[in-house]
Amino acid sequence: MPRDNAIQKVLVIGSGPIVIGQAAEFDYAGAQACRVLKKAGVNVVLVNSNPATIMTDKALADEIYLEPLNVDTIKRIIEKERPDSILAGLGGQTGLTIAMQLAKDGYLEKMGVRLLGTDADSITRAEDRELFKEAMEEIGQPLIPSDIAEDMDTAIAVAERIGYPVIIRPAFTLGGAGGGVAYNEEELRVVARTGLDLSPITQILVEKYIYGWKEIEFEAMRDAAGNAIVICSMENFDPVGIHTGDSIVVAPAFTLSPREFEMLRAASLSIVDALGIVGGCNCQFALNPESFEYAVIEVNPRVSRSSALASKATGYPIAKVTTQIALGYTLDEIKNEVTGTTFACFEPTVDYCVVKFPKWPFDKFGGKSRKLGTQMKATGVVMAIAPSFEMAIMKAVRGAEISLDTLNKAPMNDTPVEERLHNLDDLRLFTVFEAIKKGVSLDTINKITRIDKWFLSKLKKLADYEAKLAAEGLTEENYLIGKNFGYPDKALARLACVKEVPASMHRAASYKMVDTCGAEFAAATPYFYSSYDEACEAREILSTSKKERVIVLGSGPIRIGQGIEFDYSSVHCVWTLQELGY
Amino acid sequence: MKKAYLVLANGKVFEGWRFGAEASVTGELVFTTGVVGYLENLTDPNYYGQIVLQTFPLIGNYGVIEEDIPDKAQVAGFVVREWCDTPSNFRCQYDLDKYLKDQGIPGIYGIDTREVTRTIRENGVMAAMICDEVPADLSALTAYEIKDAAAAVTPDESAVLPAAGEELCRVTLLNFGSSAHIADALMAKGATVTILPYTASAADVLATDPDGIVLSEGPGNPNELTNAIETVKALVGKAPIFGVGMGHQILALAMGGKCEKLHHGHRGGNQPVKDLTGTRTYMTTQNHGYTVLADSVNATEIYRNVNDGSCEGLCYYPATPAQSVQFTPVYGNGPHDTSFLYTNYIETVIKSKKAGEC
Structure with missing residues (x-):
């Protein structure tokens, strides 16, 4: 059209x-x-x-x-x-x-x-808990056992029917504000009160708490003609129980076999179709790690916070395409601007790993609880792209501006690490890493944290490498392995107990391109991430350009005291430089 | 860790490490872009004679799940950036390295797979070898061609598979090498499926008294299969025909059309295909190196690849009861977005069967 x-x-x-x-x-x-x-x-x-x-x-x-x-x-x-x-x-x-x-x-x-875009009826069907439940039942999509409550007595009755623990989700609030987990009636009374008060329509969802299931998201896109695609899958490093906004998230989902992947992909497509979505849509699922059992957590019938991540993770401009769809175009009529030759009606594929790491405000507010749960606390995010998970998570931690260049963080107190593993807080990744280094078995860590063993095994590779580096010193071979794991030279020197990496050993980064298609088609929009391969696509492109170049440093994650003002000025800086012919 | 090399016919050499079987191997180097599905790739007969490179860097994350795959690997060799020696999935049985060793498939890892992909994209599909030493003379490599692929992967035996539930019709499936997923889909829709090798004669096929005839997928060059093309010529009009993949190409050749080799083929689970008779575009699974030239055959083009405009489906109705698609409507655990094609085909077959009875 x-x-x-x-x-x-x-x-x-x-x-x-x-x-x-x-x-x-x-x-x-x-x-x-x-x-x-x-x-x-x-x-x-x-x-x-x-x-x-x-x-x-x-x-x-x-x-x-x-x-x-x-x-x-x-x-x-x-x-x-x-x-x-x-x-x-x-x-x-x-x-x-x-x-x-x-x-x-x-x-x-x-x-x-x-x-x-998506019409009012469809939005209501996605956002109103009861209508949503009906819509999902119609297409046979499972939900977590739950019911809505508009007063305390109903909340308690529902909790008793589905069994504790339960999680409270207030309707129509941002970032899950006012939600929480209750293990008994006493706790429920507190959490439900807050939830009811914070919901603009005094409505909460009382839901079976499925802590430990994998949390998987799909970004989908549908046009008015009914063409629907899945743009990106995302997997939370932290299982269900910690708000997605506070979770470390990887893209694409790493631990799903094709059967699980297609099951959730098909569910997403069936959901956007049943709801009549026109534009972008975010579908969140909980997946039992021990079976094919899953449940739809929620659906955002709009461009969501995850859409920005999915856009940058794949190169697929979700907001742009959503707007073009709103103007009446269908997906097969919209050009994929990254390649310039293919169309928006395809499912992007990636040939790298993406890690999103939250930026929390706790360093600004010493007294504030570092505990994480169903209510989002992060103010901003960083994203890292790399050919391996190890390198991506190392880059993400470095980018978060928390004064770390490895995953080694000294504990805040002398509580034994096994005990601290139980804490759901912003230090969890570092606590897990510390536990691995101290020899706690991956099984034990998995049992306590419910973090998939795939992630734990990858972290163990970093821990083992650091031990090897300390034992063998900085050899040519160890240096290269370290670079491919994402260690900066300074950290390598420190871990190997040498003053600095010898100049003869130093390797410069090369840059690879994000192109939506795993290099199947040539890309026209340069968007890069670093790696330590020989081939460098950035240098290739730059060698054909005669323009003078300026590097603009952006502002990093949003934090207290630094909102998007500096994004604004960086963008203007770039525009002005472009106008001036750089 | 044992050093190994991926040597391309254009002389480019990539250094990596061995995994899987120790043998050296030569094959046609192709890339596939799916993030999941490495087991399906390894066992796909369409990859016969090919060294398959995964563009996604982390392969083997969920290990090997035997119940999801046939018992035999088909690729010549396997190229990845990183293979996972600590797989994690509740159904995982063991890791990928063991699987490749058991199956005798050599693999190489630590390769800059993106750079190899870019090389193929720019220069087209070419031969390559996985080896321990770079040969001084590459002439064997540049001369490499996949020959008689269909013969190599197609069993000689025929088989009769019962419909799931009540038998609604009888379909004879001419097997060009990759037919199991097609047979499963047809059986699920109520067809009793007789599988015959593509070497069967038209008389053999008609002797099974089919209500419908399906031409399966398979590897290699369709132009080589001159006998099968003649067979299909003789079958046209005898019962509704549905061609998939290689079957689509063979049908076009039987109807006087032409096939040519694509620059670097279509391999992956995200190939967009536009329905030229409607408004929809579908995501499809594909794995093929040849394509039908739509203009060369007297048929209506009904599906087209959105990316490169190549022919993805032809309809020979009303003159001839036959239709075909280049893509795979349903493949294992891949997208099932176009499974309606089988439903429609079975309906057509039942209708034509009833018309024949009156």
Whole structure:
């Protein structure tokens, strides 16, 4: 289908201030959406209260309102601007909730404003716990045993019926705010009260707690013609129980056999089809590590926080394609801009490993509990790409700006490491590594943490290597292994107890390209990650360019005191340099 | 760790380490882009004579799960960046190295697989060898060609497999080497399946009294199979025909069409195919090196590859009751997005059977 020409003026709702659970991802998505709309000749009206965003730039929108994001303000703007459509699926939960409220009370219809992308009914079906349950039952997709409650007595009755422990998930809150696990009625009373209070519609889900299952996500995309694809699978290093936003996440999923993979892929496609999704969608599953039993955890009928990760992990621009679909195009009509020759209707494949590592605010707030659970606490993320998991996780930890260049972190107190393994906190990766180094068996660690043995075995390779390096010293061979495991020279010298790596030994990094297709097609958009192979694609490309070059250093993960302001200035720096011919 | 080399026919040499069987081997080097599915690849008869390279760097993560695969590996050799000696899956029986040793398949790891893939992408599919020493003379390598692949992987015996549940029709499957997954799909839809080797004569096929005839997938060059092409010519019109993969190519050749070799083939589980008769585009599993030239045959092109525009499906109706697709509608645990093709075919067969009875 070609572009829908009835769409001439579109109101885009941004994501507002950076909050936990809703960081720069939605500025990224919204800015991409604005660019697509402008390029299609659409008049873009943008509302966002956050001035530090790229999307509030004159270059990206025709009219910009730096106004509070609430129903009344949006109504006023609609009355003044009279847009024919509204795009709400890219600004995160805030924008979507406002648009849904406007749709539900008939305001959008009255004003002749069309909700682009996934329609209001579909969004309701995905977000309303009860309707969602019905929709999943219709297509035979299993859910975790649960029921909704709107008061305390019901909550207790439900918990007794499905059995403790239970997890409380409040409806319509960001990043799972107000949720928690209860092992008995006493605990339930506390957690359920908070959840009910925090939910804007005083509704909570009381759900069977399936701690220890694998948490797997799929990013899917569907167009109005019904073409549907899965863009990326993701696997949480931490099992179900720690919020995805606080989990170390890898892409693609590493520990699934084709049977499990296709089972969950088919489930995702069946879900987006049954819900009638038009655009991007995020499906989260829990998978029993000992069987094929699985359950749908939740579905986000919009571009989500994970979409940004999936986009950058695969090179597939989810927000951009979602917007093109909203304009009426089908997937087979949209060009894959990374290759420039193939189309958006394909499932990207990767030839590298991606690790996402959260950035927590605990270093800023000494007294704050480092405990992680169902309520997200991370303010930002870093992502690392490498040819191996070991190198990727080492890069991610280095990128997180927590003053570490290896996984060795001195414990905060003298509690024995076996005991600390029980802690669900931000130090978990380092505690696990410490335990491996101290000789705790992988079986024991797996039993306590439920982290898949695949990940533990990989961490053990790093631990074994460090022991070998300390014993044998820094040989040519050990140096190369270390580089391929992701150790910087300084760390290698330190671990080998030498002053520095001899200049003759030093190897420079080479750079490989992210291209959506595992090198099956040539890529036109340079986007690189480092490795220690001989062949370097970046040098190949640079050797054909006559332009002077400038390296722009970005700002790293979002943390307290450093929001997206510095992303904003870096982007402008890049644009200006490009204009100047660099 | 034992050093080994991957030597390409264009003279490029990649250094890596041995795993799997110790033998040296020569084969046609191809790459496949699936993240999961290495066991399916190793056992896919379409890879006969080929050294298969996985573009995803971590291979062997879930080890070997025997119940998911046939008992015999088919590839000539296996190239990976890293193989996993600590696999993890609740069904995992043992690791990939043991499997390759048991099956006598040499492997090489520690290879910059992305660079090898780029080489093939730019220069096309070429021969390569896995060996312990780089030979001074590469002429044997450059002369390498896969010959008689179908003969090598197709069993001579015929078999009759019962329908799952009530028998709705009888289908005879002409086996070009890779037929098990097709037989499973047809049986599941209610067909009793008779499998005959592709060397069977038209009379042999008709003697099974088929309501429908399916031409299976298989490895190699379709132009080599001149006898089979003649057989299919004689079968056209006798019962509804459905061709898959090699079967699609053989049918086109029997109908007067032409096949040619693709630059670097289609191998992986994410090949987008557009339905030219509708609005949908499907993800398909593919593993083939040759393609039918759609213009060369008197048929309607019904499916087309979105990436390179090559022919993915032909319909010979109404003149001739035959249809074919280049991709694999259902392969093991891969995508099942186009399994409706078998449903539609069985419906056609039942309809034509009933029309014949009246």
